[in-house]
Structures are given as C-alpha cells and as structure tokens.
Amino acid sequence: MLEAVTNIPYPSWLNTGDNAWQLTAATLVGLMSLPGIAVLYGGLMQRKWVVNTMLMAFSGFALVVLVWVLWGYNMAFGPLAHLGADGSFWSNFVGHPHPIVSHFGEQNQAVSGANTLIPWHYPTSTLAYFQLVFAAITPLLFLGSLLSRFKFKAWLLFVPLWITFVYCINAALLWGGGFFAQKGAVDYSGGYVIHLAAGVTGFVGAAIIGPRLARDKNHALPSNLMMVAVGSGILWLGWNGFNGGDPFYAGVSAASAVLNTNIATAAALMTWVAFDMLFTREHKPTFLGAINGMIVGLVSITPGAGWVDGYGALIIGVVASGIVWVAWNYLSKVKPFSKVDDALGVVYTHGIAGLLGGLAVGLLADPGMIEYGVAGKTYDAAGSFSVGGYFYTGSMHQLWEQFLAASWIIIYTGIASAIIFYIVKFVCRGLREKDEVLEVGDLAIHDEEAYPRETFAERVTSLSRG
Amino acid sequence: MKLVVAVIKPFKLDDVKEKLKGIGVNGMTLTEVQGFGRQRGHTEVYRGAEYEIDFVPKLRIEVLVDDTEANAVVDAIVESAGTGKIGDGKVWVLPVETAVRVRTGERGPEAV
Numbered sequence: 237m238l239e240a241v242t243n244i245p246y247p248s249w250l251n252t253g254d255n256a257w258q259l260t261a262a263t264l265v266g267l268m269s270l271p272g273i274a275v276l277y278g279g280l281m282q283r284k285w286v287v288n289t290m291l292m293a294f295s296g297f298a299l300v301v302l303v304w305v306l307w308g309y310n311m312a313f314g315p316l317a318h319l320g321a322d323g324s325f326w327s328n329f330v331g332h333p334h335p336i337v338s339h340f341g342e343q344n345q346a347v348s349g350a351n352t353l354i355p356w357h358y359p360t361s362t363l364a365y366f367q368l369v370f371a372a373i374t375p376l377l378f379l380g381s382l383l384s385r386f387k388f389k390a391w392l393l394f395v396p397l398w399i400t401f402v403y404c405i406n407a408a409l410l411w412g413g414g415f416f417a418q419k420g421a422v423d424y425s426g427g428y429v430i431h432l433a434a435g436v437t438g439f440v441g442a443a444i445i446g447p448r449l450a451r452d453k454n455h456a457l458p459s460n461l462m463m464v465a466v467g468s469g470i471l472w473l474g475w476n477g478f479n480g481g482d483p484f485y486a487g488v489s490a491a492s493a494v495l496n497t498n499i500a501t502a503a504a505l506m507t508w509v510a511f512d513m514l515f516t517r518e519h520k521p522t523f524l525g526a527i528n529g530m531i532v533g534l535v536s537i538t539p540g541a542g543w544v545d546g547y548g549a550l551i552i553g554v555v556a557s558g559i560v561w562v563a564w565n566y567l568s569k570v571k572p573f574s575k576v577d578d579a580l581g582v583v584y585t586h587g588i589a590g591l592l593g594g595l596a597v598g599l600l601a602d603p604g605m606i607e608y609g610v611a612g613k614t615y616d617a618a619g620s621f622s623v624g625g626y627f628y629t630g631s632m633h634q635l636w637e638q639f640l641a642a643s644w645i646i647i648y649t650g651i652a653s654a655i656i657f658y659i660v661k662f663v664c665r666g667l668r669e670k671d672e673v674l675e676v677g678d679l680a681i682h683d684e685e686a687y688p689r690e691t692f693a694e695r696v697t698s699l700s701r702g
Numbered sequence: 703m704k705l706v707v708a709v710i711k712p713f714k715l716d717d718v719k720e721k722l723k724g725i726g727v728n729g730m731t732l733t734e735v736q737g738f739g740r741q742r743g744h745t746e747v748y749r750g751a752e753y754e755i756d757f758v759p760k761l762r763i764e765v766l767v768d769d770t771e772a773n774a775v776v777d778a779i780v781e782s783a784g785t786g787k788i789g790d791g792k793v794w795v796l797p798v799e800t801a802v803r804v805r806t807g808e809r810g811p812e813a814v
Contacts, residue, residue, distance in 0.1 A: 280749075458748055516747075524749045565750055581749065 249345050251357035257486035258358055262366040264477025265373065267470055269297050273376045276467025277383065278686075279460040280524075280580060282452065284677030285384045286459050286686035292383075292391050293376050299395045300372035307333035308371065308399055309364045312407035313348045316414060328415040330408045333400075336364055348412065356484055366481055371403055374430045380580035381438025384448050385674055388681055390664040397656045398437065402649055406433055410641060420634065421641035422597060422623055424493065425482040427539030427590040428645045435587015436646055437653040439578055444657045445667045447577030449674050456579075459686065461523060468527045472501055475534045479541035489607045493541035496549035497534065500541075503553030504533025511561045531585045532560045536593035539638075540600065542607050543623040548600035556592045560584050594642055598635025601625035703798040703814055704772040708763045709737055710783040710791040715761055721782035722765070725774055733762040741789030758789060766801055766814050 246252070274293040278286045300308075311331045320326025336342065346356040346363035356363060375395045379386075406429045408414040410421060423429055447453070458464060479497045483489035508529025509521045536556035537549055544552065564584045567573055573583070601623035608621055625634055661667045673680040710718060715732075722730065736757035743756040767775050776793050784790050803813040 455753075456748070456751065457746070457753060516750075518745075518747060520747075522747060522749075528749065568750075 247345070249355060249357055250359070251486075253486045254356070254484075255358035255362055257490065258362045258366055258481055258484065261477035261481025261490075262362070262369050264474040265366075265369040265481070268474035268478065269369065269373045269376050270294060272467045272470035272474060273373065273379075274467070275460075275463040276471065277376075277380055277580065279463030279465075279467060280458045281383060282455060282457055283459040283686055284679075285452075287678040287682050287684045288388070289379075289383055291682065292379055292386075292388065295392060296375045296379060296395050297372045299392065300375065300399055301368060303396045303399050304368045304371055305337050305364065306335045308404050309336050309367060310334040311400070311404035312371070313363070313367060313412045316408065316412065325415050328409070328413075328418065330405050330414075331412060336360055363484075367407075370426055370430060370478075371399055371407070374403055374426075374434050375399070377431070377434035377586055378438035378441060378582055381442045381578040381582045382445060383579045384452050384677070385668050386441070386445055387664060387667055387669050390660050390667050393664060394656060394660045397660065398653065401656065402433065402437070402652045403429070405652075406645055406649065409644065416637070416641045416644065419637050419640070421637040422543070422601075422634075423539045423594060423641070424541045424543060424597075425479045425538045427535060427593040428641055431535045431538060431586040431590030432594065432642060432645050433649045435583045435585075435590060436649045438582040439576055439587065440650050440653045441657055442578045443572075443576045444654060444661075448579060449671070452674070453577065458524070464524070464527060468530060472498075472530055472534065475501070475538075478534075479538060483542055483607055485608055487608065489542040489605070492545075492605060496541050496544060496546060497537050499546050499549040500537035500553035500556075501530055501533035503550050504536065504557035505529040507554050507557035508532070508561055511558065516565075528564065528581075528585055529557045529561070532557045532589040535586050535589035536596070538590065539594040540597040540623075543597060543601040543605050544625075545602045545605055548596075548602060551600065552593060552596050556589050556596075559592060560589050563588050591642055591646075594638050595635065597623060597625060598632070598638040599625045599627055601634060602628055604628075703801050703811060704767050704769055705796040705798050706763075706765045706767055706772060706775045706779070706793065707796065708765075708779045708783065708791060708793040709735065709760050710763065710779070711785065711789060712759055712761045714783045714785070715763075717782040718763065718779055721778045722775065725778050727765055727767070727771075727775060727778075729765070731764045733764075735760050735762045739789070739792070760791065766798065768811055768814055 270293065274290045277293065278290045281289050311333050314331035314334060316328055317330055317332050318327045342361040343359050346358055346360045375398060409416045410423045410429050411417065475497055476494045480490045480494040483493060505526050508525050512525040513519055513521050533553040533556065536552050564581060603622045603624035606620045606622050623634060626632055657667065669681065678685050737760045738756050738758055741758055743754060743758060746753045746755060765775055772795050776795065779793050800809065801813040802809050
C-alpha cells in the first residue's frame with residue numbers, strides 16, 4: 237500500500253487566504269505611496285520642484301521601512317511597556333523599541349497587544365509589512381504641506397524622529413491595545429492615526445518652516461495633470477488594500493470595507509464636482525476639484541469603513557466632501573489658516589476629513605456590521621465585535637470616545653511635532669533651504685530637473701567620472 | 703534680402719503655409735511663442751487658486767525673401783492669417799545683411 241505523502245509547507249496556524257490577502261493589501265497600500273503619492277504630488281507641483289518632491293517621497297518611505305523593522309513596529313504593536321501603574325495611561329501608551337528582523341521575529345505567528353481574543357493566521361512579517369506601509373505613507377502625506385521650501389536634510393532627520401515619537405505612540409494608543417483602544421475608541425484604518433495626525437503635522441510644520449517663496453506661490457501651476465491622474469487612480473484603487481486589509485482577516489468585514497470605501501469616495505468626488513459647478517464663480521467642474529473630493533472621501537471613510545453600512549458610507553462621503561469644500565474655499569481665508577502656507581491643503585483633505593470620519597463613527601456605526609466573530613462560535617453570535625453609533629444605539633458613548641481620541645491626536649501630535657521640528661531646526665541649522673536655492677529649485681538641490689532637454693546638454697568627460 | 707516676420711494665431715498655420723506655397727515660397731522657420739497686443743488673456747483655476755494668464759499662444763513665422771518678393775509674401779500672410787478678430791497678429795519686414803546656404807556656401811540672394 238502506497239503511503240500518501242502530505243507535505244504541508246507552513247505552520248498549522250497559517251491561513252493561506254488571510255496571508256495572501258494581507259500581503260496583497262499591504263502592497264496595494266505601498267503602491268499608494270510609491271508611485272502614487274510621488275507622482276500625484278509631483279504632478280501637482282510646478283516643474284522646478286518635481287524632483288525634490290519625488291525624492292522626498294521615496295526617501296521618506298525608505299526611512300520608515302528601516303525605522304519600522306528596527307524599533308518602530310514593536311513600539312506600536314508589541315507588548316506595551318509598563319512605565320507606570322497598571323491600567324494607567326503610562327502603562328498603555330507605547331511598546332518596547334525592539335527589532336523584528338531575527339528569523340524568529342520574521343517567521344513566528346503574528347501577535348499584538350490589540351488582539352487578545354482571536355489569533356492572527358499569518359506570520360509577523362506579514363503584519364509588520366502591512367503596518368509598515370501605513371506608517372510609511374503618513375510622512376508622505378504631510379510632506380504635501382511642506383513642499384518647495386523644506387530643507388532636504390531636515391526631512392531626512394525629521395521622518396525617523398516623527399515616526400518614533402508621534403506615529404508609534406498614536407498607533408499603540410489606538411491600535412496596539414493602548415489607552416484609547418481600551419476605552420473603546422476605534423479607528424478602522426487610520427483616519428486618526430494617519431490622516432488627522434498628518435493634517436496637524438503638516439499645518440504645524442508649514443507654520444514653523446514658513447511659507448513658500450511668493451514667486452513660487454504666484455506661479456504654482458501643476459506640472460503634469462496626467463501624472464496627477466495616475467497617482468490619484470492608484471490612490472483610490474489602492475485604498476481598497478488600505479481599508480480591506482485592516483480587519484486582518486480575508487473575511488466579510490474586508491469585503492464590506494472595500495465596498496464602503498468605493499461608495500464614500502464616489503459620493504465625495506461627485507459632491508465636490510457638484511459644489512464647483514454650483515457654488516464657484518466660474519461654475520465649472522474641475523479635475524483637481526474632483527481629485528480633492530476623491531481624497532476627502534477616501535480619508536473620511538477610513539476610520540469607519542467596516543463599521544458603517546453602505547448608507548453610512550454614502551452619507552459620510554457627501555457630508556465630509558461638502559464640509560471640506562467649504563473649509564477649502566472659505567476657512568482658508570480666515571486666520572490661522574490664512575496665515576499658514578499649507579502648500580497642498582493637507583490640513584483640509586486629510587486633517588479635517590479624518591476628524592469628520594472619526595466622529596462619524598460615533599454617529600453612524602451600525603452594530604449589525606460585524607468585524608469578526610469569536611473563535612469557535614458562528615461569526616455573528618454573541619461576543620462578535622462591532623461598533624454602535626448614536627443613530628443605532630441612542631448612546632453618545634462612542635461619539636464621546638471618538639472625540640477624546642481625536643483631541644489627543646490633535647494636541648499630542650501638534651505639540652510633539654512642533655518640538656521635533658525645533659530640534660531638527662537646531663541640528664540642521666534651519667528648516668528652510670536658502671532663498672537662492674529656493675529661487676532655482678530642483679537644479680540647485682539635486683543637479684537634476686524633471687524634463688531635461690537632451691539637445692541642450694553635453695556629457696562632460698572628466699578624470700573623476702567615466 | 704529681407705526677413706519677413708509674422709506672429710499669427712496657431713490654428714491659421716495650415717492656411718498660411720498653403721498660401722505661401724502657392725506663391726512659390728518653400729521654406730520658413732517656425733517658433734512657438736506667447737504674446738499679447740489687444741487680445742485679452744484668460745484665467746485658469748487650479749485647486750481653487752486663480753491665475754491670470756496675459757499671454758496667448760502664438761506662432762512666429764520667419765521667411766527669408768528677395769527684396770522684390772517681400773511685399774507679395776507680406777500680403778499673402780496677411781490674407782491667409784486673418785480671421786477679422788482681435789489677436790490676428792502682425793507682420794513686419796527686416797533688412798538682411800548677409801544670408802548663406804550652409805550646404806553649399808552660396809551667399810547673398812542665391813542663398814534665399
């Protein structure tokens with residue numbers, strides 16, 4: 237009798253569907269940064285700043301990768317450090333900085349302070365990679381506020397410090413089983429941890445670093461709207477990985493989060509287009525307005541993608557887009573917004589949109605939207621996890637927790653970012669490139685330009701370079 | 703020898719080329735330029751920020767001609783480039799001191 241040889245090449249706790257989707261979702265989110273944000277921002281910037289913009293995006297991403305695997309992941313998602321009394325804030329706000337790159341670190345089963353009930357069915361590498369791309373996109377978002385004057389060296393120092401002292405702490409508090417998570421505040425995919433934080437940091441940074449050159453602001457025409465389209469399309473569709481990967485199981489919550497994402501985004505895009513046609517002086521639909529609406533929809537559904545139903549997603553998209561449209565066109569003319577040169581308006585499209593989406597969870601979360609069930613029971617039996625907002629439960633509790641968490645994010649991120657900016661300012665002897673450099677742009681900083689004309693250049697052969 | 707310079711609306715190029723071919727002119731140099739005279743510019747809006755653009759895209763045509771042909775060329779351009787609206791452009795004539803055909807080295811009127 238022949239014995240069948242069964243070869244199972246992975247551990248029993250590993251679910252190939254979960255692992256495959258999580259890795260795919262993570263890669264989609266990574267694409268949102270590179271090339272998504274790189275070409276979206278590059279296309280929005282005037283020609284003289286395209287190279288600087290794209291290099292800051294790529295280098296920022298790369299720095300986060302390194303910080304994350306060497307100490308950041310465990311600070312955000314590892315066992316929480318007991319720095320105070322049990323149960324106090326000081327024992328529930330950050331994990332231990334520790335690398336995850338040993339063979340054990342990379343290949344053992346993923347665990348996290350957040351997930352005590354149900355195990356995860358893929359290795360730490362998968363989870364760390366997934367969380368990494370979320371961490372990595374965040375600096376690229378607030379980069380949008382600081383473009384065309386932030387000193388490149390200062391950027392290289394700022395990113396690792398910000399990830400370490402701001403992102404990892406916010407993530408541990410809201411996702412890593414930390415203080416606000418324990419109180420019941422929720423953030424499905426990062427409307428608070430990523431977008432609200434990015435909006436605040438961008439605004440604070442723009443205020444501290446100072447405005448663009450007046451001449452740059454007066455000639456701030458986009459260099460390539462087709463590249464904006466490429467970046468935006470990747471952002472929208474890639475976001476299905478952003479929200480679809482955040483339930484951490486390739487199950488029904490992932491599917492509904494994905495659908496909700498597209499509903500909110502489509503609604504938000506059309507709302508902004510409609511507002512441009514109805515309420516601007518020119519009454520014309522604009523492509524860049526549509527993209528703004530798209531981004532607002534994506535950001536505002538992020539805190540609640542798997543907890544609101546489709547109607548909730550629709551409402552969130554329309555309302556957030558309308559409010560941010562008003563903020564973009566009117567709040568921007570009022571102090572302090574009028575005094576701060578947030579180059580790409582990140583405080584509106586990410587900051588305000590993220591805040592609105594996070595608060596909307598407190599109103600619109602439908603307890604019938606199950607995120608996951610408890611092991612051993614049917615997935616929607618008692619003990620399954622969902623969130624209830626005011627319109628379903630009649631209770632303001634969730635809204636209150638969302639408000640508290642938002643307050644923390646805004647205040648802590650604002651203050652900590654400011655401190656880091658000033659430290660970097662001291663170490664780098666200034667946060668701005670010199671005015672003579674700003675006048676020229678890419679060529680002065682990088683010796684490269686976005687669209688060089690080969691006809692007018694000649695290769696120089698010298699002893700030092702072949 | 704004369705250099706006839708014309709600034710015209712870009713979409714009239716085909717008409718001007720045909721007309722000039724018709725009167726025996728077979729060479730010209732073209733540059734894309736921006737200009738304005740009495741024609742008003744326009745506004746562009748990017749992300750809610752308005753930008754005024756005074757300049758209008760135009761084409762600059764240069765034709766080297768013999769003294770005797772200059773007027774005919776000017777008339778031909780004026781006829782074919784005009785639309786009757788503001789912004790049709792201008793034509794002017796400059797005297798040319800020397801002209802040389804690079805391939806053969808011919809100088810003077812033979813080079814035109």
